[in-house]
Amino acid sequence: MESAYKFTEYRYRFLKETKNISSANSRTSTKSHEKAPRDGGLSKTEQNFLESIRNDAVRRKETIKDIVLKCSAVSFDVYIDEIKRLSWENSKLREELQRKDHVMDRKVNEEKQQARIISQKNEQIKKISQEVEKTRSELKKVKTGVNKEIDQPKKSKKGRSTSNRRKREEILEIPVLPENTRNDQQAKEAHDIFFYDIPKYWSEDDVRTNLMKIGTVYRLQIRGQYKYKTVKAKIALNENFEKTFLDGHFSICISKNFIRWYDAKLGLKGRQERDQWQTVRDLTNEEMESIKKGNTYDFTKKLQQTSKTAFIKIIKITKNWKVIGYFKNLKEMGEAVEDSCTQGDINRVWLVRNKKTIYKDGDAKIETKKLHEKKIVQEKETATDNRTNPPL
Numbered sequence: 001m002e003s004a005y006k007f008t009e010y011r012y013r014f015l016k017e018t019k020n021i022s023s024a025n026s027r028t029s030t031k032s033h034e035k036a037p038r039d040g041g042l043s044k045t046e047q048n049f050l051e052s053i054r055n056d057a058v059r060r061k062e063t064i065k066d067i068v069l070k071c072s073a074v075s076f077d078v079y080i081d082e083i084k085r086l087s088w089e090n091s092k093l094r095e096e097l098q099r100k101d102h103v104m105d106r107k108v109n110e111e112k113q114q115a116r117i118i119s120q121k122n123e124q125i126k127k128i129s130q131e132v133e134k135t136r137s138e139l140k141k142v143k144t145g146v147n148k149e150i151d152q153p154k155k156s157k158k159g160r161s162t163s164n165r166r167k168r169e170e171i172l173e174i175p176v177l178p179e180n181t182r183n184d185q186q187a188k189e190a191h192d193i194f195f196y197d198i199p200k201y202w203s204e205d206d207v208r209t210n211l212m213k214i215g216t217v218y219r220l221q222i223r224g225q226y227k228y229k230t231v232k233a234k235i236a237l238n239e240n241f242e243k244t245f246l247d248g249h250f251s252i253c254i255s256k257n258f259i260r261w262y263d264a265k266l267g268l269k270g271r272q273e274r275d276q277w278q279t280v281r282d283l284t285n286e287e288m289e290s291i292k293k294g295n296t297y298d299f300t301k302k303l304q305q306t307s308k309t310a311f312i313k314i315i316k317i318t319k320n321w322k323v324i325g326y327f328k329n330l331k332e333m334g335e336a337v338e339d340s341c342t343q344g345d346i347n348r349v350w351l352v353r354n355k356k357t358i359y360k361d362g363d364a365k366i367e368t369k370k371l372h373e374k375k376i377v378q379e380k381e382t383a384t385d386n387r388t389n390p391p392l
């Protein structure tokens with residue numbers, strides 16, 4: 001309030017202006033007329049105020065001097081109050097303006113930061129896409145070279161001995177409990193379920209013992225695969241596992257082993273359709289060391305939680321171990337692939353897997369005949385291991 005009058009200054013100005021107004025009738029200057037009241041009409045209330053003031057002044061026998069000085073003091077108080085009100089309003093307006101400026105600055109900064117982040121991500125995606133395209137081109141060259149070598153033995157296919165083919169193991173059927181569905185309500189509610197990825201080193205007793213942890217087993221059919229066993233069981237699941245099975249969960253964990261399970265009613269085609277959304281990538285050296293120092297269960301559990309997969313499978317068939325991710329649908333698989341591309345690490349990018357996925361071991365650029373023959377054998381073994389498990 002530095003611009004406000006002091007009382008003595010205000011009183012001087014008030015008396016001076018009052019004198020000019022009172023002598024307006026005797027002078028005809030333009031300045032006097034401009035300062036004279038334009039509207040001399042008073043409302044009834046205002047007239048009552050003046051009459052009351054006049055009566056009080058007559059009663060107290062106040063002089064003109066006293067009346068004018070009182071008017072000056074009252075006018076000064078009104079002036080001060082008005083100055084305070086205007087100052088308060090001005091302060092509020094200034095605060096509001098500062099707040100809006102701050103909000104605008106923050107939005108501008110956020111937009112700039114968002115633009116920088118988008119630009120950085122675009123650069124990362126571009127770089128990763130270039131690496132992926134380069135890798136795809138190299139794999140295509142390797143595949144072309146391998147196919148040329150494969151074409152030669154195909155000519156003598158009819159005369160080739162079948163002694164080198166891996167013989168399918170026979171189905172081992174193990175009745176566990178007698179089935180009497182007439183009197184046993186639990187047996188009536190039992191499911192026929194396929195279990196995939198059961199460890200090959202589990203004996204028949206191990207299979208029966210571990211499956212009995214999740215329910216009552218009535219019948220088992222076991223067939224050994226290359227590195228795993230496939231089991232078809234008639235089993236009445238415990239309450240918790242019954243709910244998990246009916247809710248459509250992709251797999252279960254038994255004795256720290258992740259195992260896929262399927263309703264036998266699906267048939268082979270149904271099981272293949274459920275497993276069609278797969279991705280694959282090489283494990284990094286750091287991840288392989290983590291598994292060797294710890295255990296496959298902890299690594300698989302952690303990776304399954306962070307990668308949004310329904311099931312994770314570790315393949316230890318080449319120099320660089322593989323990890324296969326199973327997803328419930330195309331959308332979840334696509335999201336996982338996109339997320340892996342934004343990590344900035346080409347070694348952790350998921351690739352969509354199909355039956356023609358190539359697993360190479362060693363330097364793909366070595367063109368000697370001996371190494372090509374070795375790759376052909378490895379490819380056959382890999383195809384056998386990763387082929388969808390046949391029906392029992």
